[in-house]
Amino acid sequence: MIRFNQVSKRYPGGYEALKNVSFNIAEGEMVFLTGHSGAGKSTLLKLIAAIEDPNSGSVLVNNQNVSVLKEAALPYLRRNLGLVFQDHKLLFDRSVFDNVLLPLQICGFDPRESGKRVRAALDKVGLLKREKLNPIALSGGEQQRLCIARAIVNRPAILLADEPTGNLDADYSREIMEIFRSFHQVGATLLISTHDQSVLEDEGVRRITLKAGELV
Amino acid sequence: MTGKFSHQRFLIQSALRRIFASPLGGILNILVIGIALSLPAGVYVLLKNAQTLAEQLPGKPEISLYLTAKINDKAIESIRTRLAQHPEIAGSQFISRDDALNQMQQDSVLGDVIEVLDQNPLPDAFIVAPRVASATALKTLRDELAQWDGIALAQLDSDWAYKLEALIALGRMLALILGALLSLALIAVTFNTIRLQILTQREEIEVARLIGATNAFIRQPFLFFGAIQGLLGGVATLLILAAGIRLANVPLADVAQLYASDFRLQALGWGDSLSLLLFSLYLGWLGAWLSVSRHLSRIRPQ
Numbered sequence: 001m002i003r004f005n006q007v008s009k010r011y012p013g014g015y016e017a018l019k020n021v022s023f024n025i026a027e028g029e030m031v032f033l034t035g036h037s038g039a040g041k042s043t044l045l046k047l048i049a050a051i052e053d054p055n056s057g058s059v060l061v062n063n064q065n066v067s068v069l070k071e072a073a074l075p076y077l078r079r080n081l082g083l084v085f086q087d088h089k090l091l092f093d094r095s096v097f098d099n100v101l102l103p104l105q106i107c108g109f110d111p112r113e114s115g116k117r118v119r120a121a122l123d124k125v126g127l128l129k130r131e132k133l134n135p136i137a138l139s140g141g142e143q144q145r146l147c148i149a150r151a152i153v154n155r156p157a158i159l160l161a162d163e164p165t166g167n168l169d170a171d172y173s174r175e176i177m178e179i180f181r182s183f184h185q186v187g188a189t190l191l192i193s194t195h196d197q198s199v200l201e202d203e204g205v206r207r208i209t210l211k212a213g214e215l216v
Numbered sequence: 217m218t219g220k221f222s223h224q225r226f227l228i229q230s231a232l233r234r235i236f237a238s239p240l241g242g243i244l245n246i247l248v249i250g251i252a253l254s255l256p257a258g259v260y261v262l263l264k265n266a267q268t269l270a271e272q273l274p275g276k277p278e279i280s281l282y283l284t285a286k287i288n289d290k291a292i293e294s295i296r297t298r299l300a301q302h303p304e305i306a307g308s309q310f311i312s313r314d315d316a317l318n319q320m321q322q323d324s325v326l327g328d329v330i331e332v333l334d335q336n337p338l339p340d341a342f343i344v345a346p347r348v349a350s351a352t353a354l355k356t357l358r359d360e361l362a363q364w365d366g367i368a369l370a371q372l373d374s375d376w377a378y379k380l381e382a383l384i385a386l387g388r389m390l391a392l393i394l395g396a397l398l399s400l401a402l403i404a405v406t407f408n409t410i411r412l413q414i415l416t417q418r419e420e421i422e423v424a425r426l427i428g429a430t431n432a433f434i435r436q437p438f439l440f441f442g443a444i445q446g447l448l449g450g451v452a453t454l455l456i457l458a459a460g461i462r463l464a465n466v467p468l469a470d471v472a473q474l475y476a477s478d479f480r481l482q483a484l485g486w487g488d489s490l491s492l493l494l495f496s497l498y499l500g501w502l503g504a505w506l507s508v509s510r511h512l513s514r515i516r517p518q
Binding site for chain 1: 222223226419420422423424425426427428429430431433517
């Protein structure tokens, strides 16, 4: 589902974020991406979503070479991806409900159906009773869950999460990992970057570890 | 289809919300557009009225031929025949000096003046209806007739109507230039408003890009914003014009009365009003489109 072939990424100024990285993630797999901060985890995720381009090698998502996609094709790639950001990237000019509605509007989803979809997603992350609030009124953990609801509302095949439990205490982290696991159970492919030890204790989940831009 | 319409309704609603997010700023923007457009549109209204006024005047040009004072009947008869045979003349009417005096005596003011004269000061005259219509052809015809024997003076009666027409043409050109310049101003106003909008919604644009929004999707709300702001500016223009016409008609009624006329300024018709609204909508859309094309591509997700 996600395949890296000898991918290197160098930022302007010469900093090498990834060096010759190759791996493969099968459909329906759940994988942790670990390593210290600065090891290249965020860069790797950005390459999958075509937010950055690799300097060499190829990134394949669903057998599609992402780095050669035309600008106009990018939106359709990203609609297959659910992105969960460490800084949430929520919009504070609209309600919780409308934040989750946005991906459906973007896809041109039937508005009569989308209300149900939004509430199902909010229910899954336990925010159904908060739909009318502005996200600014939510706690850090709730904001992260809202970001997850927005990522899963149009049921993407792949979910990418960048440090989803980064600033949260252990209870919140556990809740969020529960949500991911239930999403995994319905067949989605997940790649979760984290350096949270409490999360990594989870047995039976494959790990990809980066150290200074190289696979370990 | 319902889906599409409800998305458009959503876009219109959110555009209105954004225009009036700061009510004063929104109203000022609309007012600037309204004032900018009401100048050329106002000139247009004046021209249109001037034209109606010009059309109410004796439309067809006439040439008055005043005959020399002591002309005899034979000479008059020969002029009548020459006029009848002239290819550029449709018809002519003879007014003898006695008829002219009679007509004048019926006029209350002039009648009194005539009373005190001991003899008829008026000449015999022909009123000639030319077949030609252009200003130069009429002048040539007048000059030709003035050369004839027995004719003291040939006068082109509708001379001033042509002058008025030329003035209206000049005014129309000025309105066009004014309109073009102020349309540019309108586009510039929208361009700048949209630029600010894009800056304040930078975050939203980034997020939308990250979750798969096409450029068209991102552009849409700004285009709606520009078009609706332009449309509201057009409505402001119509209101300004209507108020201006009402105000101007009060003193104009007094002036018109002096000329025994009931002339009043007429407002823009439905067709012209609709064109104005569509035009301002289009200009707003164009300003937004230019601004969006220029500024949106600079916003990339990080």
